[in-house]
Amino acid sequence: MTVELLHNAVRPYAWGSRTAIAEMLGREVPAPHPEAELWMGAHPGDPSRVVGRDGSVRSLLELLAEDPDGQLGARCADRWGGRLPFLLKVLAADEPLSLQAHPSAEQAALGFATEDAAGVPVDSPVRNYKDPSAKPELICALTEFHALSGFREPERSVALLRALDAPDFAPYTELLAAQPDPDGLRALFTTLITLPQTALDVLLPQVLDACVVHVKEHGEFDLECRTVLELGEAYPGDAGVLAALLLNRLVLQPGEAMFLPAGNLHAYLHGTGIEILANSDNVLRCGLTPKHVDVPELMRVLDFTCGDMPLLRGEETAPGLWTYRTPCPEFELSRVEVTPGAEVRLDHGGPQILFCARGRVALTSAGGAPLVLERGRSVWLPAVDPAVVASSDVSAQLFRATPGVE
Ligand SMILES: [Zn+2]
Known part of the structure; x- marks a missing residue:
């Protein structure tokens, strides 16, 4: 029997928790730095190490390269070119992650080839497609887990926006009210995400003020407004804060999971979960980040299907x-x-x-x-x-x- 322990890398992203992963691994709490993700798998950026019963330590990536058929099975090795097709993570967020979507396999293959042909280096900060693969994700809550995911039913978004009643936002609200469907959402989202900074600087403070009033009055969209306020404080002047107004605000209980298919717009807010994802780095960001945002490319992959996100219970x-x-x-x-x-x-x-x-x-x-x-x-x-x-x-x-x- 070769059941072998894994030694896994911890990724120290700034949004990570100082307690969740350290506590889970039996280390001293709080950790000296934020710990965001524990990676289990064979991602080239930080592969797990396999500790043999004889004490030997080998990179899982090396083991796969040496014996793909034995490690992966012939079928998996063939299908995925000798690569482990997934990465398993413990994800521990104390602060929101960027608002993002991931491409389908076809979009990723095309995007990767196009950027290659244009001579954009794979490690360039403006490169969208780091590899030619899709990156579907599934997150299962270990603690109560908060997230934004998928576009809310447009009528509900209109109700939220009318409840806020920020004066300069009214024309946008009515744009959606006039066409409460995926096309109307696409039109409103495109308008908001491409607003010039001068317009954002007028609109955002009005929206945030309206959220403060709504929270004070214990309005129907209390949780949604608190989230918008939190995001507005963390990312002042960011159009992603307005985009967040249109997304479902979700709370997953332990054991509940959410599947994020290609084109789904999402942001993890806080909580600890088990995440499984395809072994790819293709992220198109929409905001709530200081990193590269490519709006036209994002618009090509976004899915404007709307409605409640189904929660999976297994x-x-x-x-x-x-x-x-x-x-x-x-x-x-x-x-x-x-x-x-x-x-x-x-x-x-x-x-x-x-x-x-x-x-x-x-x-x-x-x-x-x-x-x-x-x-x-x-x-x-x-x-x-x-x-x-x-x-x-x-x-x-x-x-x-x-x-x-x-
Ligand atoms: Zn994602």
Whole structure:
């Protein structure tokens, strides 16, 4: 049995938490610096290291290069050119991330080729497409998790904007009221996101003042207005603050997940979650960031479908195994609930990463001594390995990442 522990990199982005990841890994709290993401996988920027039972330490990237068929299984290795198609993360946000969307596979391939042909270096700060791949994402809450995602039903957005009643915003509100559908949203969003700074500098303070009044009066859109105020304070003069007025404001409870397909506009606000995503770096930002924003390119990929975002609670696909189904071929995430005395069998024709989110779990496979996986730890299970059985003397929780089904 080659169930092997992973040593994972922590990414120190400024929006990260000083407590969530440190506490999960059993380190001193607070950490000296913000810790935003724990990366489990074979992303070339920060691959996990695999610690063998003999104490050897190897980059997962190297292991995949040496034996793609054994590590990934022939089918996955063929389909994804010897690459692990997903990256699993613990994401811990204390502050909002940028407002962003990701391209589809076709858009990414075209964008990558176009920028290559134009001679924009891959590491240039103005490069949109770092690779030719799609970047669908799914986030599952570990704590209460707050986010903006997808365009709200236009009639509800009109109700919100009318409730705010910022004088100079009225013509924009009525633009949407006259055409409360995806085309109307596209028109309003395009107008707002391309407003000259002089217009923004007049409009934004009015909107923020209206939000203050609405919150004071405990209006219907209290949570939405608090978020706009928070964003307005963090990113003064940023058109993304106005765009945020049009998005669904979501609160995920632990175990609830949200799938972000290509073209979905979203911003994580705060909370800790398990995120799984395709192994790509293609982000088109819309605002709430000091980084490069390319509005025409963003407009090409944005999806103006509107309405409530569906929350996924997982389907019990085997006893103790709850799967968050998406149409993604790159990944599948499951939650494994291990109760004392019960056993959960984890097999898959491809590679698996298991992460222990709660308690501790003994992993046993034919002919091997069990490996005890503590909270915050993860293992790599190559495709060639026999099935693993998870058991625990406490109520424990694992997350399992595998390639998706096609
Ligand atoms: Zn994203």
